[in-house]
Amino acid sequence: MAFKIAIFFTLAVFLNVGQGCETNQVDQLTARQGLDELLKEESYSSANNLWTTPYYYNYQPRTPLPGFANAYEGRTPMNRQQPNYFIKDEDSLPESRLFLGNIATNLIGSSLFNNRFSPANQFRPFANLLNRIPPNTANSRSAFDACTSPAGEAGICTMSSVCSLFAGRPSGSCSLSRVCCVNVVNGCGKTVTLNNTYWQSPATVSSPSNCALTIKLDAILAEQSFKPICQIRLDMVSFTTAPPVAGTCADTFQVGGATTMAPTICGVNSGQHMYLDVPSSGVTPSDVQLMFNFAAGAATRSWNIKIAMLPCGADYLAPPGCLQYFTSATGRVSSFNWQDSATAQQLNNQNYNICFRTELVSSQPATLACLSVCQVANGGDAFYITTPAPDVADRRPTVGVTPAARAAAFAATLSAVETSFLDSAGTRTAVCLYDFLFIAGGRDANGIEADRYCGNALNPAPLPFAAAGSAGALTGPALGGSATSIQVCTPVKPFKITYKTDGTEAAVAVSAPTASVIATADTGNTGFCLDFQQR
Numbered sequence: 001m002a003f004k005i006a007i008f009f010t011l012a013v014f015l016n017v018g019q020g021c022e023t024n025q026v027d028q029l030t031a032r033q034g035l036d037e038l039l040k041e042e043s044y045s046s047a048n049n050l051w052t053t054p055y056y057y058n059y060q061p062r063t064p065l066p067g068f069a070n071a072y073e074g075r076t077p078m079n080r081q082q083p084n085y086f087i088k089d090e091d092s093l094p095e096s097r098l099f100l101g102n103i104a105t106n107l108i109g110s111s112l113f114n115n116r117f118s119p120a121n122q123f124r125p126f127a128n129l130l131n132r133i134p135p136n137t138a139n140s141r142s143a144f145d146a147c148t149s150p151a152g153e154a155g156i157c158t159m160s161s162v163c164s165l166f167a168g169r170p171s172g173s174c175s176l177s178r179v180c181c182v183n184v185v186n187g188c189g190k191t192v193t194l195n196n197t198y199w200q201s202p203a204t205v206s207s208p209s210n211c212a213l214t215i216k217l218d219a220i221l222a223e224q225s226f227k228p229i230c231q232i233r234l235d236m237v238s239f240t241t242a243p244p245v246a247g248t249c250a251d252t253f254q255v256g257g258a259t260t261m262a263p264t265i266c267g268v269n270s271g272q273h274m275y276l277d278v279p280s281s282g283v284t285p286s287d288v289q290l291m292f293n294f295a296a297g298a299a300t301r302s303w304n305i306k307i308a309m310l311p312c313g314a315d316y317l318a319p320p321g322c323l324q325y326f327t328s329a330t331g332r333v334s335s336f337n338w339q340d341s342a343t344a345q346q347l348n349n350q351n352y353n354i355c356f357r358t359e360l361v362s363s364q365p366a367t368l369a370c371l372s373v374c375q376v377a378n379g380g381d382a383f384y385i386t387t388p389a390p391d392v393a394d395r396r397p398t399v400g401v402t403p404a405a406r407a408a409a410f411a412a413t414l415s416a417v418e419t420s421f422l423d424s425a426g427t428r429t430a431v432c433l434y435d436f437l438f439i440a441g442g443r444d445a446n447g448i449e450a451d452r453y454c455g456n457a458l459n460p461a462p463l464p465f466a467a468a469g470s471a472g473a474l475t476g477p478a479l480g481g482s483a484t485s486i487q488v489c490t491p492v493k494p495f496k497i498t499y500k501t502d503g504t505e506a507a508v509a510v511s512a513p514t515a516s517v518i519a520t521a522d523t524g525n526t527g528f529c530l531d532f533q534q535r
Contacts, residue, residue, distance in 0.1 A: 144223050146196055147172065147180040154196040154306055155182040166194060191216050194223055195309045198237070199290065205301040207294040215257075215307060217278060218285035228282030230312035231275055232258070234290070234305055239269040241292070242299035244337065247348035247505045247525070250295035257288040262323060263350045267337030275318035275325055282312070319494065322355035329359040329366065329534045332374055335499055335527030340380035346435075346527035348503050356495035359534050366534035369495035371439065372487040373458055374529040383485055384526040385501075386435040386454040386519075388416040412523065413483045416455030420517050430519035431455075434502040437528060441492035458485040458530075495534070499527075 145157040149171035157174035163181035172180035183197045188211035192199070199213050217229050241251035249266035258276035279286055294301060310317055318325035326333065333354055337347050358365050373382035388411045419433040432452035442460060443449040450460035459482040502508070508519035 144195060144226070145174065147174050149180050149182055153182045153198075154308070155180045156194060156196055157181070185213065188212060190214070192307055193221050195307075197307045199303070199305045199307060201302045201304070205294065207299070207301070208296045209294050211292045211294075213290045215288040215290070215309075216285075217281040217288065217309070219282040220285070224281060224309070227311040227313075228280040229278065229309045230280050231277055231310040231317050232288060233308040233310060233318075234274045234276065235308070236269050236272045237304040237306055239272065239303045239305070240300050241266045241303075242295065242297065242301070243267045243343075244345050244347055247345055247501070247522075248503075249347065250297070251299065251301065252291075252293045254291045254293075255288065256291060257286055260321075260323060261351075263336070263347070263352055265336040265347060267344070267347070268339050269336050272324075272334075272336060274323055277320060280312050319355050321353055322496070323352035324354045325357070326355070326532070327357045327359075329361060330532065332529065332531050333497075334374075334529040338380075338527040338529050340376045340378040340529075342379035342381075344380060344526050346385065346501060346525045348501055348505070350499055350501045352499060354497050354499065356532065356534070358493060358495060361534055366495075368489045368491055368535040370487050370489040370533050370535060371442075371458070371497070371530045372533075373485045374531050376529070380529075381456070381524070381526045382529045383458045384456050384524060385437060385528060386416065386432060386525065387412050387522045388414055388431060388455045412456055414455050415453070415457035415459035415461075415482045415485070417450035417460055418452055428517055430508065430517040433517060434500075434508060434515075434519055435522070435525070436500055438498040438500070439488060439490055440496070441490040442488045443490070444486055444488060453488070457483055458488055458528075460488060489535070 147155050147157045149155055151171060153171060155168070155171065157178045158168075158181050159177075160170055160179045160181075163170055163179055166181070166183060168181035168183045170179040171182045174180055183194050184200055185192060185197055186200050187202045190199075191214045193216050202211070205211070215232060217224065217232075219225055219228050239253075241253065242249075244250070244266055249264055251266045252264050253266060253269075254264050255262040255274070255276060258278050260274075260276045262274055262276060276288065278288060290305070292301075292303075316327070324333070335346060336350065337344060356369055360366070376382050416431045418431055420428050420430050422428050432454035436452045436454045438452055440451055441449065442451060442453065444460050446461075448461045453460070461482050505522040505525065507521040508515050508517075510516065510518055
């Protein structure tokens with residue numbers, strides 16, 4: 001009986017190999033039509049599961065730390081996990097090598113066959129059978145694993161035929177005879193379903209016009225069927241549109257369909273990124289729209305945006321509510337459209353959180369996140385958010401300069417903190433009320449603390465007296481008043497800063513409930529560029 005069973009499974013092996021040869025002859029159209037069924041039917045090894053490796057190709061994994069298993073730190077966001085989406089480990093790659101699946105493999109690998117021979121007889125016809133049968137790579141569930149091409153581009157590991165079906169470009173190789181497939185979409189009105197896809201501008205962008213791309217998220221799609229998607233990361237490899245006018249965008253880039261309220265941006269944003277929360281694609285399929293609207297007039301308009309789809313439950317998701325997320329101990333963060341240029345302007349109507357994962361410093365979790373202004377070389381201003389108003393006492397006559405102009409020029413050089421100040425004439429004026437950078441628990445080396453920062457320098461220290469020998473004086477202690485930026489550190493975890501601007505650079509009159517305090521007009525605001533370091 002055992003001999004008959006052995007013959008039966010030997011024939012099954014050859015039949016399976018024969019089927020694999022026939023499959024390779026299927027034309028591309030037929031292969032694409034049957035792609036969903038092939039990927040869903042095949043078992044997959046947890047050792048090669050694309051979800052056990054970072055879906056976003058630049059992510060650097062590391063061992064979670066005790067006490068960090070919470071949603072904000074981004075290591076184990078259990079609130080995003082969906083029930084029953086894990087791929088079962090028992091469906092292993094060796095078992096998928098035979099078309100009879102688990103039963104055949106378990107029988108062949110067990111003593112049913114090999115123990116039929118005495119110890120003196122060293123002949124073991126089935127001892128290494130599984131190692132002799134090549135894996136069915138054509139149907140492997142690893143078909144959409146993330147990869148990086150030799151040129152540094154992000155792609156997906158898949159068969160060359162599948163890469164061709166999606167109009168991808170093979171660049172480099174992956175394991176199991178697959179290629180690293182780089183996917184690029186040019187133009188407008190297209191739909192993206194693949195991870196690590198680049199959306200590039202068309203050769204010519206007319207104006208006025210618009211250009212949109214749809215990111216389709218649905219677990220029923222074969223390329224997204226392995227695990228639901230809960231987040232999208234946009235990396236702006238390059239991004240240039242018309243600059244803002246007084247902070248207001250004429251050209252606009254907007255995001256629709258995500259639960260994240262992404263701000264409208266324009267100008268130069270190369271190197272920036274956004275994390276967009278979306279409903280789990282395994283529960284609620286959704287379409288996310290990326291939309292450019294171009295105003296009339298000549299301007300440089302081009303972009304290259306990488307789209308990464310991040311699975312639910314991954315330990316590299318951005319925490320909820322974080323538009324930007326940094327996962328290194330040091331780096332640089334800047335507001336949208338910040339440039340090292342004398343003509344760059346901050347954008348109106350910004351309101352978003354920038355988050356920093358707590359990193360290891362000297363083998364211990366960091367206890368401080370410190371921020372300092374970055375160095376500029378081309379006339380830019382590394383920190384300029386809102387122009388502080390001068391005190392009425394500063395408006396004394398000066399030869400050759402009007403009191404108002406002299407006072408405003410002096411105030412514009414200073415840092416500012418808090419929301420408003422009461423000047424010596426009894427007038428309350430907004431300071432860091434409408435435009436500000438919020439750093440909870442921010443303080444200098446001397447322990448002087450403030451939460452809201454604006455003005456033309458990053459410094460929490462107020463100036464409660466007239467500055468001897470200066471061109472003027474600010475008497476309101478809540479206003480701040482240092483012309484020197486210093487390092488500001490916060491111990492408040494999770495590390496996070498918030499950037500907010502209102503809808504105008506003009507003077508603000510009292511208008512309840514949106515404007516409770518008057519504010520002077522802003523001049524030359526650029527936003528911020530900060531170097532961060534965890535300690």
